[in-house]
Amino acid sequence: MNLMEAASGYLQIGELSRRSGVSTELLRAWERRYGLLRPARSEGGFRLYSPQDERRVTVMRNHLERGLSAAQAARLTLEEAERRPDEAPALARGIESLRDALDALDETAAHTALDRLLSDFSVETVLGEVVLPYLHELGERWARGEASVADEHFASNLLRGRLLGLARGWDGGSGPRALLACAPGEQHDLALIVFGLVLRELGWRITFLGPDTPLDTLDDATRTLEPAAVVIAASSPERIAGDEVSLRKLARNAPLWIAGAGASSVVGKKTGARQLDGDPLGAAALVARAQRE
Ligand code: B12
Numbered sequence: 001m002n003l004m005e006a007a008s009g010y011l012q013i014g015e016l017s018r019r020s021g022v023s024t025e026l027l028r029a030w031e032r033r034y035g036l037l038r039p040a041r042s043e044g045g046f047r048l049y050s051p052q053d054e055r056r057v058t059v060m061r062n063h064l065e066r067g068l069s070a071a072q073a074a075r076l077t078l079e080e081a082e083r084r085p086d087e088a089p090a091l092a093r094g095i096e097s098l099r100d101a102l103d104a105l106d107e108t109a110a111h112t113a114l115d116r117l118l119s120d121f122s123v124e125t126v127l128g129e130v131v132l133p134y135l136h137e138l139g140e141r142w143a144r145g146e147a148s149v150a151d152e153h154f155a156s157n158l159l160r161g162r163l164l165g166l167a168r169g170w171d172g173g174s175g176p177r178a179l180l181a182c183a184p185g186e187q188h189d190l191a192l193i194v195f196g197l198v199l200r201e202l203g204w205r206i207t208f209l210g211p212d213t214p215l216d217t218l219d220d221a222t223r224t225l226e227p228a229a230v231v232i233a234a235s236s237p238e239r240i241a242g243d244e245v246s247l248r249k250l251a252r253n254a255p256l257w258i259a260g261a262g263a264s265s266v267v268g269k270k271t272g273a274r275q276l277d278g279d280p281l282g283a284a285a286l287v288a289r290a291q292r293e
Pocket of ligand 1: 136143152189231259278279
């Protein structure tokens, strides 16, 4: 493995552990006992884990969250990973149809592509393998000037509507409750909605306050609902860094997590908030596990 490959999504074990919330010891045990991870080697002999390894860790953790034993969870994870080559062409076709439809601003075709994907694959697969990669790609194309603001607005609004459609009833049941909100001034809520959908799949109830939520109103809602987790999304530090007093107050009333690219500046001892970095699928498993510990 050369440096270029190492730079393209491969992780050393410490980084994989940090992003997944699984200790390095447990990762090594899963690798040894179940063959769950198949690391390559760096030129210096370090193990390097691929995005597929990271995905298997997320799937394994989600099975454990559902109460399976480690051996059962590993068997299912590996079976699913092996089935994937058969599914890959259908998934690739679905992604292609969705991309073509969104690029053509064709709402009907985009919904048809999403209908097909959702009938053929699990919500988690559609979110993790289609929606998140599509949004990332759109962001990159937009930044390079290859997608217009109209393209971006059309795609993000259509997907947002669809995600909130999937979210219908996500506050039902008797599982632990998560209260989700974007930081004051923050409009980027797509990753937060995806996170809520995955947490819902893990049996949680979700209350979603959406974009631009003042911290004092979030605190009021926290007192009313007594959630097992409050998650605030912030795409840049200035959305959240100025109000450590409110964050501290919030963290006293419920376990507080801050997510998104703006999170790191305010987490830690000063506020009592914890950071959720990495992708929303892994983050949901991390919050679920923290609640059980
Ligand atoms: C779609 C989009 C919008 C939409 C948002 C629609 C919506 N409802 O979410 C709209 C049009 C509203 C918008 C507005 C703006 N946007 Co904008 N937007 C984007 C775009 C193209 C995609 C963002 C997205 O959803 N990506 C998909 C998600 C899944 O990926 P992500 O954001 O990278 O998140 C990753 C992690 O950070 C993490 N994560 C993020 N949030 C969360 C939440 C949880 C709970 C968890 C667990 C993880 C997590 O998960 C992802 C990893 O898989 C990006 C471009 C880009 N390169 O990302 C810009 C971008 C985010 N926007 C940007 C900017 C500057 C703006 C505007 C200021 C533009 C303007 N001049 O008006 C406004 C600001 C609005 C505001 N006040 O918040 C910047 C942010 C830069 C910064 N860090 O400050 C970006 C990066 C573009 C850029 N290169 O300049 N935007």
